Amino acid sequence: MTPCPAEALTHPRAEAPADLVITGCAVLVHDDQERIRFEENAAVVVRGGVVESVTTADAVRHRPAVERIDAAGQVALPGLVNCHTHAPMVTLRGLAEDLPTEAWFNDVVWPVESNLTARDVELGARLACAEMIRGGVTCFADHYFTMDAVAAVVEECGMRAHLGEAFFSSQGPEGRERSLDFALRNRGRAGGRITTALAPHAPYTVDDADLAATAGLARAHHLPVHLHAAENRGQTDASLARHGVTPIGVLERTGLLDTDLLVAHGTGILDRDLPLLERAAGRIAVATAPRGYLKFGWPGTTPVRALRALGIPVGLATDGAASNNSLDVWESMALTALVQKSAEGDPRWLTARQALHHATLQSARAVGLGDTVGSLAPGRRADIVLVDLTGPHTQPVHDLAATLVHSARSSDVRTTVVEGRVLMRDRELLTLNVGAVAGELRERMPALIDRGHGRRIQEYDT
Amino acid sequence: MTPCPAEALTHPRAEAPADLVITGCAVLVHDDQERIRFEENAAVVVRGGVVESVTTADAVRHRPAVERIDAAGQVALPGLVNCHTHAPMVTLRGLAEDLPTEAWFNDVVWPVESNLTARDVELGARLACAEMIRGGVTCFADHYFTMDAVAAVVEECGMRAHLGEAFFSSQGPEGRERSLDFALRNRGRAGGRITTALAPHAPYTVDDADLAATAGLARAHHLPVHLHAAENRGQTDASLARHGVTPIGVLERTGLLDTDLLVAHGTGILDRDLPLLERAAGRIAVATAPRGYLKFGWPGTTPVRALRALGIPVGLATDGAASNNSLDVWESMALTALVQKSAEGDPRWLTARQALHHATLQSARAVGLGDTVGSLAPGRRADIVLVDLTGPHTQPVHDLAATLVHSARSSDVRTTVVEGRVLMRDRELLTLNVGAVAGELRERMPALIDRGHGRRIQEYDT
Numbered sequence: 001m002t003p004c005p006a007e008a009l010t011h012p013r014a015e016a017p018a019d020l021v022i023t024g025c026a027v028l029v030h031d032d033q034e035r036i037r038f039e040e041n042a043a044v045v046v047r048g049g050v051v052e053s054v055t056t057a058d059a060v061r062h063r064p065a066v067e068r069i070d071a072a073g074q075v076a077l078p079g080l081v082n083c084h085t086h087a088p089m090v091t092l093r094g095l096a097e098d099l100p101t102e103a104w105f106n107d108v109v110w111p112v113e114s115n116l117t118a119r120d121v122e123l124g125a126r127l128a129c130a131e132m133i134r135g136g137v138t139c140f141a142d143h144y145f146t147m148d149a150v151a152a153v154v155e156e157c158g159m160r161a162h163l164g165e166a167f168f169s170s171q172g173p174e175g176r177e178r179s180l181d182f183a184l185r186n187r188g189r190a191g192g193r194i195t196t197a198l199a200p201h202a203p204y205t206v207d208d209a210d211l212a213a214t215a216g217l218a219r220a221h222h223l224p225v226h227l228h229a230a231e232n233r234g235q236t237d238a239s240l241a242r243h244g245v246t247p248i249g250v251l252e253r254t255g256l257l258d259t260d261l262l263v264a265h266g267t268g269i270l271d272r273d274l275p276l277l278e279r280a281a282g283r284i285a286v287a288t289a290p291r292g293y294l295k296f297g298w299p300g301t302t303p304v305r306a307l308r309a310l311g312i313p314v315g316l317a318t319d320g321a322a323s324n325n326s327l328d329v330w331e332s333m334a335l336t337a338l339v340q341k342s343a344e345g346d347p348r349w350l351t352a353r354q355a356l357h358h359a360t361l362q363s364a365r366a367v368g369l370g371d372t373v374g375s376l377a378p379g380r381r382a383d384i385v386l387v388d389l390t391g392p393h394t395q396p397v398h399d400l401a402a403t404l405v406h407s408a409r410s411s412d413v414r415t416t417v418v419e420g421r422v423l424m425r426d427r428e429l430l431t432l433n434v435g436a437v438a439g440e441l442r443e444r445m446p447a448l449i450d451r452g453h454g455r456r457i458q459e460y461d462t
Numbered sequence: 463m464t465p466c467p468a469e470a471l472t473h474p475r476a477e478a479p480a481d482l483v484i485t486g487c488a489v490l491v492h493d494d495q496e497r498i499r500f501e502e503n504a505a506v507v508v509r510g511g512v513v514e515s516v517t518t519a520d521a522v523r524h525r526p527a528v529e530r531i532d533a534a535g536q537v538a539l540p541g542l543v544n545c546h547t548h549a550p551m552v553t554l555r556g557l558a559e560d561l562p563t564e565a566w567f568n569d570v571v572w573p574v575e576s577n578l579t580a581r582d583v584e585l586g587a588r589l590a591c592a593e594m595i596r597g598g599v600t601c602f603a604d605h606y607f608t609m610d611a612v613a614a615v616v617e618e619c620g621m622r623a624h625l626g627e628a629f630f631s632s633q634g635p636e637g638r639e640r641s642l643d644f645a646l647r648n649r650g651r652a653g654g655r656i657t658t659a660l661a662p663h664a665p666y667t668v669d670d671a672d673l674a675a676t677a678g679l680a681r682a683h684h685l686p687v688h689l690h691a692a693e694n695r696g697q698t699d700a701s702l703a704r705h706g707v708t709p710i711g712v713l714e715r716t717g718l719l720d721t722d723l724l725v726a727h728g729t730g731i732l733d734r735d736l737p738l739l740e741r742a743a744g745r746i747a748v749a750t751a752p753r754g755y756l757k758f759g760w761p762g763t764t765p766v767r768a769l770r771a772l773g774i775p776v777g778l779a780t781d782g783a784a785s786n787n788s789l790d791v792w793e794s795m796a797l798t799a800l801v802q803k804s805a806e807g808d809p810r811w812l813t814a815r816q817a818l819h820h821a822t823l824q825s826a827r828a829v830g831l832g833d834t835v836g837s838l839a840p841g842r843r844a845d846i847v848l849v850d851l852t853g854p855h856t857q858p859v860h861d862l863a864a865t866l867v868h869s870a871r872s873s874d875v876r877t878t879v880v881e882g883r884v885l886m887r888d889r890e891l892l893t894l895n896v897g898a899v900a901g902e903l904r905e906r907m908p909a910l911i912d913r914g915h916g917r918r919i920q921e922y923d924t
Contacts (some may be wrong), residue, residue, distance in 0.1 A: 345759045
């Protein structure tokens, strides 16, 4: 009897050659209650881009494989997901420092972005992907402009991404139409590694009519929506003063809570917003990027505990490097744990294992890939990172979860794999050339950062 | 005429061979107002353990040198100083996670520390020094037990350190005497790389009589004092309730503010303490280790802005790895900037350049080495780290200070030099063997972490 494909996937014959065997490491797995456990002296077998099995090192000793990685002293975990970023903004890293939100937007970022060319976006995306692959990020949710250039880079470099072409109402209906066009043309691209979303910028830059039209398009085309909302308390207060409702209230009355919605930041979410989020017909998720909230001196942070109580996944994110200064999701994981403990005044909350749950299953769900990635289990896409724990800063190990969250760093990631393809091996990038990209960017910088023209792409006025 | 030694140091003859020339890099220097500037395409010349000059790459092209480092793409800066740690506690990294302060002390750390042997302390110190050297730390202020073992490791591995033997009043007068004995025997050891302090644990574990006696010993023997005080608001409230004065008030009435005093943490310092600190006859400094404050969910952080207004230096620190999970002073630098912005609600405060001032001159002053290290200038001891900025996460560079503080990581330190001796080159440690240390520690762990005996070295009760 010829086995059906699903059976072949999970119960291969012993002799079938694997594409990749990673062996001798600890492997982070989730039990059926989603609790995190570490299998010691284990192995991951990859075939056809998916995880065929997580088993013992002994069991794979004689398994034929195209590629073997001996990962003794390392931990295999699902690749990190950057749930909200503007990858090409790495070009502006360090350009707008020590500024309040309004000056950051109006005096630097939005004037500079009026100079942006497709080539700048492409080079920025390359540099960003290089940084993320080196930091163990296998997938990112990007929200920016000229996104065809980003999609091309994703296709080329081997990462996974969830992409949306951002728009403002100030662009007229063309902005929204371009966002839809991008989403329809690019979904499923790169062998399915690219998924897409509609990407209105935020309720303070996109009006209610445009948001309602976006919700309609999302339903009609079965597309999710990715936007900024209630980024900070100031925006919430301004929304209440102008519209009589919070930004989450705007999402509700425009129908966006009936769509699959990824909300960036949400540090201005109020208690009164929680029932709206609980009643939402769509799958709602929130991305938290706590470094920027500290840096801007915002008074709060994403209410992770309240969202968790509603079953709303909170994914980890970095935002763009123009505010966050890096795309280091590992740091976001640690900072989320630390900032949540501090905000709640409760050191027992957001334990290392909870942080790893956010970094894995919750982040995968936040970008609509909850059934595809986010855990190392048979049938999941083989997005895997190997983290070296032999350095002095990660020894001794009393509790692997604590070591990963609070002692390990993104620079401890030695190997990054997406769909079974090795994108970085022993810290060497295999699909991107950083020197060439950084060199060309340096030459383009004077034209990109020129603000002499006095233009800006948008005005920040919550 | 034979030049006197000082002239020889700063104006050597052109032909005198240098011990070490580092060239082609940017060099962080301070101007005469202590503002930070970067010399581009520069060089540092080291002779006799001190910086002979900071000059141009051109000027050293033909300079004979025992050792040359081509540091193109890198930045040379003064080695970081960890202004408050318990280095050997790396052995307990990850053992006491997600706990409030009291449970952390009483249920885990103080029971385990009753098992501590000199060998555990020695191995812990070795692992800690390895971690610090790899993270660009050239000097640390340590406050722990069995400190002769730590001093021996410092001597052997080449670091600089400011060491104190900790004591509680529960040990009787012997604790204080041992602390004095350690300080007198070890000051100036390792060719002057070791300085010492008296090290009462804290006002909540050392009584007023003992603190007053310590102040007397400090004056009599010209020794500084290093202790914990006003670690958190709870301690301040308890001190007010019990003694009618704050912990800083206790330091004042016991005469410790008349000594050269390094206060760890101080997140419980109140406005009413500021006049006491301002009037202090001794040189007062504070060490801030913000990661732990977030992790314990403490309500505040070190009042850096208020202390700065009084001219009190605030040095960067990690505390021990049992609470902080690493000895990563680079992370402390970034977190200090972020947490201070957040605490003050002011994104324009604690700029990247201010953070670098804390990391350099203020940290050197905090450990009593303000005239010796903390800047790269002729006559200063040659404690230098080289940071590689060619990685994708540190490109492009719009503002070197921002790149260093907010984008670079401790893992970007390629080379660490103390008194002109290279302790790490291209990430390879030259004076410590991590594998051997970690291996022996693993074997000793069961005995070290056993809590079956029910003992503890002290009780936490503010």
